[in-house]
Amino acid sequence: MNDSRSGLFAQLSSPRLLLVLILVLALGLRLYKSSVHGLYLDEKFTLINIAGVSLEGFNQHDVFFTPGKTYFTPKEFWKEKHLNDYIRAIIQNDIGNSASHYALLWAWVQLFGMSDLSIRMPSIIFSTLIVGLTYLLTKRYFRSESLALLCAFLSAIEPFFIAYSHMARNYCMTIFITMVGTYLFLRILDRRAEGKTPVGLYVGYGLSFALAVLGHYLAVTVFMCHGIYLLLFNRDLKTYIGLSLSFIGGTVSLVLPWFIFGGGKYTLQTLAYQAQLYRGLAYTNPYNNGFNIILPATIPNVVKKSIPLWADLMLFSNGLSSETLAFRNLIIAVALGCVVVFIIHRFGRGRTVPTWVSIAVPVLLVAGFALYTIPSPRLLAAAAVPVFYYLLYQAAVDYTNRSDRRLIFFLVLLSTFPTLFIIGIAFRNDHTYGLMQRYSGFSFPYSVILVGLIIRQVFRQPTYLRLTLVAVLLLQSYYIVELLYRIYEDQAPKYTYYGRYRIANPYNTAADRIKELYAPGDTVLYPSARTAPRDEIENTYTSHSIIDAQYTNLYLPKDATYYQRMDTTQTDRIILVKGKSGKRITIFDFEGTKYRY
Incomplete structure (x- = not known):
């Protein structure tokens, strides 16, 4: 048995x-x-x-x-x-x-x-x-x-x-x-x-x-x-x-x-146009411009905008940002973490660790709560960030083979260069629009491996440090689970671009209702707002939009002969007009931009 x-x-x-x-x-x-x-x-x-x-x-x-x-x-x-x-x-x-x-x-x-x-x-x-x-x-x-x-x-x-x-x-x-x-x-x-x-x-x-x-x-x-x-x-x-x-x-x-x-032959031309457009918005209308918050690429603006990019690359620092935790608090937390790294490196690595070190390390990691203006538990993870990076350095040192150390350097390069590249582009174009998580996404696979190396290194530390860092990782795990919940509930704008729950695809829904209710002689009316093209690429030489009709027709049968036309008298509703009675049935009401995403 x-x-x-x-x-x-x-x-x-x-x-x-x-x-x-x-x-x-x-x-x-x-x-x-x-x-x-x-x-x-x-x-x-x-x-x-x-x-x-x-x-x-x-x-x-x-x-x-x-x-x-x-x-x-x-x-x-x-x-x-x-x-x-x-x-x-x-x-x-x-x-x-x-x-x-x-x-x-x-x-x-x-x-x-x-x-x-x-x-x-x-x-x-x-x-x-x-x-x-x-x-x-x-x-x-x-x-x-x-x-x-x-x-x-x-x-x-x-x-x-x-x-x-x-x-x-x-x-x-x-x-x-x-x-x-x-x-x-x-x-x-x-x-x-x-x-x-x-x-x-x-x-x-x-x-x-x-x-x-x-x-x-x-x-x-x-x-x-x-x-x-x-x-x-x-x-x-x-x-x-x-x-x-x-x-x-x-x-x-x-x-x-x-x-x-x-x-591709239009790419450089379009990028040059966009750089000029976003730069103009950064200096004239940075907040309510229809795109995003776009700021001039000053050093303070770029630093604050890029902090979440760096933080989210590593699971142990995911979610740390100056917008939610305040830049001052992050500086205090990281400074305390650097002090902890000094103590660990100088006194806390041997087989026998002084008692005062095993007490001082966890105490220093939480000491910032006496100074933070926002007493968020996330700041404990922020204070531990320098320690985790120190463990990555330790992991590299532990490899005696030069090729292994070069490999870790390679991973660090792959984890940082894409973000550094878009930061360089931001300074070159003088706006912060391109500082987005998705553009640094090529780094994530290599950052994951670095995190794995760091976690393995955590379990090789003396008991006092291992227990302290495991506690931090467990706390951070809670926030990762919470983030995943918010992603699934469509409440994580950084990841889903929306802060509220999106309903099922309204165009697919509208198409299904049209297929269900349409009879010969009926007419489908689509809302048609006035167009406002920003450049020649967007200019299609029509004064009213046909986008809602286009999106809905993507889900209609390719051989269907439903009669459809644009209704320039309203901008929100797809309407089915019954042929014999003239009855108007609202297929879908977009309620402005509420359901157009």
Whole structure:
């Protein structure tokens, strides 16, 4: 009996089974409520782009704006689209960005349809694959099964990965591809160290570069990290030649054609226009401009705006910000943490630790509550942040192999450079609009591994410090769980872009009601507000918006001949007018911007 129990325990605790359970957990966390909330603005752009439709009808003049043509039908709306239609849509809605994601999602929709869950499913899958690749990367290069499983688990519960798995956008796919690129880069260095020429790895690396950059242009920051690492630590000419040919192959075959013949040729032009627009808003209308809070890129503004970006990269500091905790309180907490690091480094590392050290360390971490203006428990985590980073330094020192230390440096570089890059862009453009969590998202996989190294190091500390830091981690775990709850409830604006619960997709709901109630002779009326184009890309030469009609028709049958027209007398309601009686049935009331997200 004891032998059978021990055998069962061994099976349940086997690394392969634990990995499977972690992947199942990751998939479950990403599927949960993945189709409950309606599509937000950028996701609607995704829908329009993969349908080859330009917002406000630039490529649908014959459908909506032909003189004397009063009605349009879903069949006309869904007329055959050509490559130029898709390119124009991507130019208008995504400045020529994310071509590879749209190509993948277009193929996906052909197979699985256009429901909200369907278009979000690729993000769910890629976000789950990130967990698996984190495991493989950690296991191979840190040679520790337990550390690899820990990092996989941390990836599974990372709020950023869960939140963005619920978005039909490019982020999860592109982050995964950049991780593949990093893995191939390290494998190339391994094979070159053995004196081999890994042609297949070079080809894969070049392809990962091209697909990642065409997934999101900021993916280039990860490959820039590869270049920096190579320049610092590699002197093998053949490696440089092989990787250079990889870049050239990927660029010439995929990236360059997109920038010459596709939507990419408008990217730099649009970025220059946006930089000028946001800079103007930063100095003239920073708060109520229809975008976000946009401030001039002064050092204080950039520092305060970037604190949440740095904090959220690490699970043990997630949620720390000057907006909620006050900059003064954060400074006090970090200063106390630095004092604790000095004491630990000077007196608290040996087998026998002075009693006063075991008392002083936890006392100093909580001492700030006598000075804080906001007595938030989060400030305990803020005070512990320098200690956690000190443990990362310790982890690097513990590795006697130079290549292991270089690997930790590489992870630190990958965890910081994307954020430093967008900070540099902010100073260059003189506005803070681009300082967003999603643009530093390429760092998260590597930050997770660093957190795993730090947590492992926590359990190697003397008892007094181990217990203190475990208490901090448990406290922070509560806030992570709370954040996940708020993400699922649509109450975490940083992650979901909304602070209130979104209802199910109103356009899908409206389309379902139209299909249910429409009879021959009826007419569907769509609200039509006056347009206010900001530039020539948005200018479609019509004075009234057709967006609500476009979004609703995305969910109507492609061969339907429902009569539809624009109603310029009102801006909120989709109305079904019954043909025989003239009865007006409200299909959906958007109530201004309340349900337009």
